[in-house]
Amino acid sequence: MKYCYEYPRPALTVDCVVFGLDEEDLKVLLIQRNLPPFEGKWALPGGFVRLDETLEEAARRELQEETGIENVFQEQLYTVGELGRDPRERVVTVAYLSLVKLSDHQVTAATDARNAAWFAIDDVPPLAFDHAKILRLAHERLQGKVRYQPIGFELLPAKFTLRQLQHLYEVILDRPLDKRNFRKKILSMEILVELDEVETDVAHRAAQLYKFDRKKYDRLTKRGFNFEI
Amino acid sequence: MKYCYEYPRPALTVDCVVFGLDEEDLKVLLIQRNLPPFEGKWALPGGFVRLDETLEEAARRELQEETGIENVFQEQLYTVGELGRDPRERVVTVAYLSLVKLSDHQVTAATDARNAAWFAIDDVPPLAFDHAKILRLAHERLQGKVRYQPIGFELLPAKFTLRQLQHLYEVILDRPLDKRNFRKKILSMEILVELDEVETDVAHRAAQLYKFDRKKYDRLTKRGFNFEI
Numbered sequence: 001m002k003y004c005y006e007y008p009r010p011a012l013t014v015d016c017v018v019f020g021l022d023e024e025d026l027k028v029l030l031i032q033r034n035l036p037p038f039e040g041k042w043a044l045p046g047g048f049v050r051l052d053e054t055l056e057e058a059a060r061r062e063l064q065e066e067t068g069i070e071n072v073f074q075e076q077l078y079t080v081g082e083l084g085r086d087p088r089e090r091v092v093t094v095a096y097l098s099l100v101k102l103s104d105h106q107v108t109a110a111t112d113a114r115n116a117a118w119f120a121i122d123d124v125p126p127l128a129f130d131h132a133k134i135l136r137l138a139h140e141r142l143q144g145k146v147r148y149q150p151i152g153f154e155l156l157p158a159k160f161t162l163r164q165l166q167h168l169y170e171v172i173l174d175r176p177l178d179k180r181n182f183r184k185k186i187l188s189m190e191i192l193v194e195l196d197e198v199e200t201d202v203a204h205r206a207a208q209l210y211k212f213d214r215k216k217y218d219r220l221t222k223r224g225f226n227f228e229i
Numbered sequence: 230m231k232y233c234y235e236y237p238r239p240a241l242t243v244d245c246v247v248f249g250l251d252e253e254d255l256k257v258l259l260i261q262r263n264l265p266p267f268e269g270k271w272a273l274p275g276g277f278v279r280l281d282e283t284l285e286e287a288a289r290r291e292l293q294e295e296t297g298i299e300n301v302f303q304e305q306l307y308t309v310g311e312l313g314r315d316p317r318e319r320v321v322t323v324a325y326l327s328l329v330k331l332s333d334h335q336v337t338a339a340t341d342a343r344n345a346a347w348f349a350i351d352d353v354p355p356l357a358f359d360h361a362k363i364l365r366l367a368h369e370r371l372q373g374k375v376r377y378q379p380i381g382f383e384l385l386p387a388k389f390t391l392r393q394l395q396h397l398y399e400v401i402l403d404r405p406l407d408k409r410n411f412r413k414k415i416l417s418m419e420i421l422v423e424l425d426e427v428e429t430d431v432a433h434r435a436a437q438l439y440k441f442d443r444k445k446y447d448r449l450t451k452r453g454f455n456f457e458i
Contacts, residue, residue, distance in 0.1 A: 049310070049321070055308065083282075
């Protein structure tokens with residue numbers, strides 16, 4: 001016990017909510033804890049903040065160490081400091097939110113994680129600490145974001161179909177959307193560029209491929225809009 | 230130095246950005262520090278988080294202790310943890326944002342504040358620490374909020390004129406708005422109730438008074454909308 005202070009201090013951690021999308025589901029990245037408390041339980045990747053790193057650096061480091069995932073954009077979600085949220089002592093955690101393309105990120109458990117894996121958002125095992133609450137906050141933030149920001153750039157492949165984009169909105173919002181309405185609205189946002197290509201290797205009729213107009217996408221992300229669907 | 234830990238820990242503080250409105254300006258509540266570092270400098274009210282209180286409780290307590298202000302709604306703004314932001318040691322701070330009616334809150338300096346006062350947002354003195362940056366974050370959040378949430382309930386008197394409401398938007402957005410456009414848009418939101426009353430004690434022609442339809446206001450606050458002005 002080498003580090004002593006005049007007043008007691010809470011421990012400070014970061015936790016990472018990483019959402020990814022595949023053909024089926026919105027998924028979240030979890031690790032299986034290798035140490036007590038909650039040994040063997042699934043949890044969000046995360047850990048203690050070091051004195052010589054910023055909060056963002058700590059979040060990036062912990063994510064890399066525990067899951068092998070690197071180079072993702074992390075946005076601060078919320079800081080949670082309820083009493084008793086950790087059985088050991090007072091711990092305050094700064095939670096971060098990321099969106100990634102599932103296909104780009106092979107996960108590999110490391111350091112104090114026994115295992116790391118993607119779970120469908122509606123099939124998440126019981127989580128350690130108050131991580132279920134943090135995950136719910138993150139999901140709500142994501143659902144809120146799609147109302148006033150374009151979304152998909154971080155989650156979809158570079159070229160995608162309108163069906164894939166609609167699927168993304170459906171899994172985030174957790175409800176089916178009307179196809180005609182969705183297409184009309186998304187095209188009226190003018191963030192999509194129609195490509196001279198169609199899908200390949202599909203059993204059904206090959207659909208038109210699109211990409212995002214990055215400039216317009218970024219402008220709307222900054223400026224905000226209202227996407228009532 | 231009675232509190233010892235195996236690993237070094239950052240200190241954890243809260244800081245409070247409290248915005249208020251008067252006839253002229255958007256104002257922010259500041260305290261003058263009575264202790265080093267930055268003794269004599271103006272700063273956001275705030276202080277260290279105790280082990281037995283939540284972050285929200287700490288923010289409420291510090292605001293009350295340093296400025297006398299109580300019973301305000303505080304929303305978490307952002308957690309700032311850059312290295313070197315405090316000359317003493319590593320300090321991570323959770324910033325909170327409040328909107329209050331200036332007339333309801335008489336400020337009184339107390340504890341480690343030499344002085345507490347309201348400053349017009351565009352006439353703020355040089356601030357201690359990175360508080361100018363936190364204030365800018367808070368102002369940007371407020372400017373972002375008015376784009377997709379109704380605003381004014383916490384800042385205006387119960388009965389107000391459209392001129393007062395427009396003034397509020399103008400000081401938050403820091404630009405003049407077209408009167409006809411503003412009125413058309415704000416009325417189309419259907420969050421205002423026209424009262425059977427006009428202003429009293431005014432030199433100019435007495436204007437119609439309005440109040441917020443709390444139910445619709447709350448619904449829009451939750452649900453979001455797009456208020457392009």
